[in-house]
Amino acid sequence: MSLRPLSDIMTRSLLNERPYPESHLNALRLTLFCFARFGCLAVVCLVLSTSSSAEERRPNILLIITDQQHAEMMSCAGNKFLNTPxxxxxxxxxxxxxxxxxxxxxxxxxxxxxxTGVMAGRLGVLNNGVKASVPAEVDNNSLGKLVKRAGYDTFYGGKVHMCPELNPPDAGYDEYFKDQRDALPGACIDFIERKRDRPFFAVASFINPHDICFAYSAYKGKSIKGKQSVAHLFRQASEMPTEQLPPLPDNFRIPELEPDAIELYSKANAVTPAGTMRKVYDERQWQIYRWIYCRLTEQVDRHIGRILDALKRNGLDKETLVIFTSDHGDMDACHRLASKGRFYEQSVRVPFLMQYKGKIVNQVDANLISSGLDLLPTVCDYVGVDVPKGLLGKSLRPLAESKDIDHWRDYIVTENHTGRMLRSVDFKYCVYREGDLRESLVNMSDDPGEMKNLATAPEHANTLNKYRRYLKDWITSSGDQDAESFALAPDPRVTN
Structure with missing residues (x-):
């Protein structure tokens, strides 16, 4: 018998048809040569044992994304007005x-x-409805393509709402299921339950609680038709006693010295005309809005529960890394505002959960993370591929698996067409393109509700200057040329 057929046959048999890294296959072939030459079967067993312990089987990955859910919209986050098991x-x-x-x-x-792991502004996109310019390097190293090249079966279900280059069929996904509502859990379950000889990567991208956008239409008696209508929820809430509705948030008031851009960029013809609602909604209407938002979040939680139950039913819950997040939040009546697009906490801070049983222990972590920048490096870390060069994000795996980390990061940045937000552990700094008052500085440790703007306070001039310098550093390190046009220079007369 020739050596090559023996090697091929035993490789397939011993590895049970599972994909292994080429380096380990080469090591195994060398061992098989020793076996064929010297009859050292014990050597084969030893190398296989060492290989499996050194290179653990890569996990399945389930990425769940909701739409317009802020970080406090979970009962595990302390919200008593909804239930998200x-x-x-x-x-x-x-x-x-x-x-x-x-x-x-x-x-x-x-x-x-x-x-992509890239700030969308670098691709020319700072708002919805703007065409992206996606370089080939970014396109070729998008999330789906990276995972597919790593040897995963791939599935994308639900909402996309990105540029054409990232449409799932062209972005590394074997299967694409369009429904983003009731049918999505079943399609996702069908995919993960199939027998396969390689790990899977599944994205379940749900539309809700985004339908809160249509609460104002219901209030006006002009509710749109179809599954996105919340007219039935509005009617139900309108018949309830006020004491059964969620109370107003602690930061319901409009903040002191609010930057002018908050009003300047409010569009009266928007689906959710937040500026108009700020003027015409009474307190009860805001409570009704919050009640509808809770019910929509519970609805999507039930969909998520079906998928998680399927993982457990099929014995996959201990072999699957689950990542859960949302694309942005909703103002949820804070500062008398609705919808998204602001730099207030309820708009920019989102849920981010990771579960990998036996690997990630139960913990609550307050480190600053960027959902858009850190997600792709984290997935790369778990699937075993190099992170594309030049990305600004970090893998969250060391944090999730409680590894010792000397220093995480000093700040994160959020951008949009109105300006920039820079968030550190203690402060949040914002600067806007337009308005007489273009800056805000909030001590997030003392004022988590963002009720007092310190940007004009003389006693905080040093801190303001520090954050202006941070933003200048960000512009340089990240290539944010757009922000250069409106960022305020540090005052040389102020020493930090």
Whole structure:
């Protein structure tokens, strides 16, 4: 018998047809040569044992994305006005990041960042409805293509809302299921339950609680038709006693010295005309809005629960890394505002949960993470491929698996067409393109509700200057040329 057929036959048999890295296959072939030459079967067993322990089987990965869900819209985050058992189960057996911020607080740019690891502004996208310019290097190293090249079976289901280059059939996904509502859990379950000889990567991208966008239409008696209508929820809430509705948030008031851009960029003809609602909604209407938002979040939680139940039913829950996040939040009546697109916490801070049983221990982590920049490096880390060069994000695996880290990061940045937000552990600094008052500085440790703008306070001049310098550093390190046009220079007369 020739050596090559023996090697091929035993490789397939011993590895049970599972894909292994080429380096380990070469090591195995060398061992098989020793076996064929010297009859050292014990050597084969030893190398296989060493190989499997050194290179653990890569996990399946389930990425769940909701739309327009802020970080506090989970009962595990302390919200008493809704019940989210599926999301809570991920937090209970995993890690919940409490300071996860989007790269941009609207759908298209935020989702582009999650799919590429790149600030969407570098691709020309700072708002919805803007065409992206995607270089080949970014396109070829998008999330789906990276995972597919790593040897995974890939599935994308639900909402896309990105640029054409990132449409799932062209972005590395074997299968694409368009429904983003009730039918999505079943399609995702069908994919993960199939027998396969390689790991899977599945994206379940749900539309809700985004339908809160149509609450104002219901209030006006002009509710749109179809599954996105919330007219039935509006009628139900309108018949309820006020005491059964969620109370107003602690930061319901409009903040002191609010930057002018908050009003300047409010469009009266938007689907959710936040500026108009700020003027015409009374307190009860805001409570009704919040009640509808809770019910929509519970609805998507039930969909998520079906998929998580399927993982457990098929014995896949311990072999699957589950990552859960949202593309942006909703103002949820805070500062008398609705919808997204602002740099306030409810708009930019989102849930971010990771569960990998036996690997990630239950914990709550307050490190600053960027959902759009850190997601792709994290997935690369778990599937075993190099992170594309030049990306600004970091793998969250060391944090999730409680590895010792000397220093994480000083700040994260969120961008959009109105300006930039820079968030550190203690402060949030924002600068806008337009308005007489273009800056805000908030001490997030003392004022988590963002009620007092310190940017004009003389006693905080040193801190303001520090954050102006941070933004200048960001512009240089990240290539944010757009921000250069409106960022305010540090005052040389102020020493930090």
């Amino acid at each position: 599926a999301m809570d189960s991920l937090a209970r057996d995993g890690i919940r990041f409490t300071n996860a911020y989007v790269t941009n607080p609207v759908c298209v740019p935020s989702r582009i960042s999650m799919a």
